Amino acid sequence: xxxxKRKRESAAAGAVDFNMTPMIDIVFNLLIFFILTSQFTQxxxxxxxxxxxxxxxxxxxxxxxxxxxxxxxxxxxxxVVMGQQVDYRVQEGDNELSTMLKNYKESLxxxxxxxVILRADELVPYEAVASVMLGVARAQIEGWxxxxxxxxxxxxxxx
Amino acid sequence: xxxxxxxxxxDKIQPPMTPMIDIVFQLLIFFLLIPSQSGEAYLxxxxxxxxGPVAGEQQKDIKRIKIELQVPEGNDKGVVIxxxxxxxxxxNFEGLLAALQGLRERGLPPDHPVLISPWMSCRHKxxxxxxxxxxxxxxxxxxxxxxxx
Numbered sequence: 001x002x003x004x005k006r007k008r009e010s011a012a013a014g015a016v017d018f019n020m021t022p023m024i025d026i027v028f029n030l031l032i033f034f035i036l037t038s039q040f041t042q043x044x045x046x047x048x049x050x051x052x053x054x055x056x057x058x059x060x061x062x063x064x065x066x067x068x069x070x071x072x073x074x075x076x077x078x079x080v081v082m083g084q085q086v087d088y089r090v091q092e093g094d095n096e097l098s099t100m101l102k103n104y105k106e107s108l109x110x111x112x113x114x115x116v117i118l119r120a121d122e123l124v125p126y127e128a129v130a131s132v133m134l135g136v137a138r139a140q141i142e143g144w145x146x147x148x149x150x151x152x153x154x155x156x157x158x159x
Numbered sequence: 160x161x162x163x164x165x166x167x168x169x170d171k172i173q174p175p176m177t178p179m180i181d182i183v184f185q186l187l188i189f190f191l192l193i194p195s196q197s198g199e200a201y202l203x204x205x206x207x208x209x210x211g212p213v214a215g216e217q218q219k220d221i222k223r224i225k226i227e228l229q230v231p232e233g234n235d236k237g238v239v240i241x242x243x244x245x246x247x248x249x250x251n252f253e254g255l256l257a258a259l260q261g262l263r264e265r266g267l268p269p270d271h272p273v274l275i276s277p278w279m280s281c282r283h284k285x286x287x288x289x290x291x292x293x294x295x296x297x298x299x300x301x302x303x304x305x306x307x308x
Contacts (some may be wrong), residue, residue: 002196008190021178025178025181028259029181029185029275030186032185032188033188050199051283051287051288051290052284052287053200053202053287053290053297054290054291055202055290055291055294056200056201056202056291057200057201058198058199058200058201059251060256071283073229074282090306096271103224110231119200120283120284121283122282122284122287123236123282123283123284124255124282124283125279125280125281125282125283126228126277126278126280126281126282126283127279127280127281128283129286130232130285130305130306131306132305133206133207133305134207136183136206137206137207141206143203144203144204144205144206145201145202145203146201146202146203146287146290147199147200147201148199148201148202149198149199149200150201151199152201153295156178156252156288156291157252157253157256
């Protein structure tokens with residue numbers, strides 16, 4: 001009743017009355033859009049045929065910041081991080097991959113742990129995976145995860 | 160004679176469509192975006208050490224379980240599993256799982272070190288498969304052999 005009265009009064013005074021509902025709708029839409037797109041750009045997922053696993057867990061990776069390393073093209077493996085092709089070959093001292101990870105970790109600030117998620121094609125030779133592992137280890141990363149596709153145990157062992 | 164009012168038509172109920180359409184679009188966007196990540200899962204493991212033992216660190220003399228993944232001649236996409244340099248399972252991962260479970264049942268603790276040592280040309284999927292077997296046998300301390308400089 002009081003609201004109606006106020007509305008009438010404000011209309012009489014020629015005041016502009018904002019309709020808040022569509023504005024809140026749009027704000028929520030934008031919020032969801034930016035949250036989702038920021039996560040997707042961060043993941044930088046490449047199209048790879050992942051190996052299958054039954055012991056892997058479809059869990060959330062915690063509150064760490066994530067860097068996704070894609071190992072694509074089994075015939076001539078390429079390492080793609082944040083949309084950029086990176087040299088991952090083992091060498092004495094840091095390579096491009098470990099330098100990149102170190103710099104990224106430093107940019108996060110002290111005490112901010114970092115996860116590295118490997119998305120390697122199932123047919124990539126182990127040499128490439130091992131080289132990436134060494135690069136990640138040299139950057140002193142806290143979390144190391146291997147991405148797989150989840151399957152039933154019978155499906156894997158039977159097939 | 161006063162005219163009687165015509166019978167009142169029942170009021171048409173018009174639910175507000177705008178918020179409903181908003182919600183439908185929100186759900187549509189949500190379900191379009193979410194499936195691209197579903198079906199993926201993660202295995203976590205220890206990263207290789209890049210330095211030797213620190214001064215004063217005690218070296219444990221534990222014989223670790225070694226799973227070697229070889230590549231058969233003439234089939235670079237195949238695998239041969241050798242456990243502790245003695246048991247050859249061919250590409251029978253079920254046999255490897257049974258052997259690892261047997262070791263656990265004979266009293267090896269979950270944190271007993273397991274080393275997966277693939278040949279450099281071994282395919283990633285076999286490495287993950289061997290890792291899967293170690294995890295399925297409830298070993299928690301799994302390492303990978305890496306080239307050393």
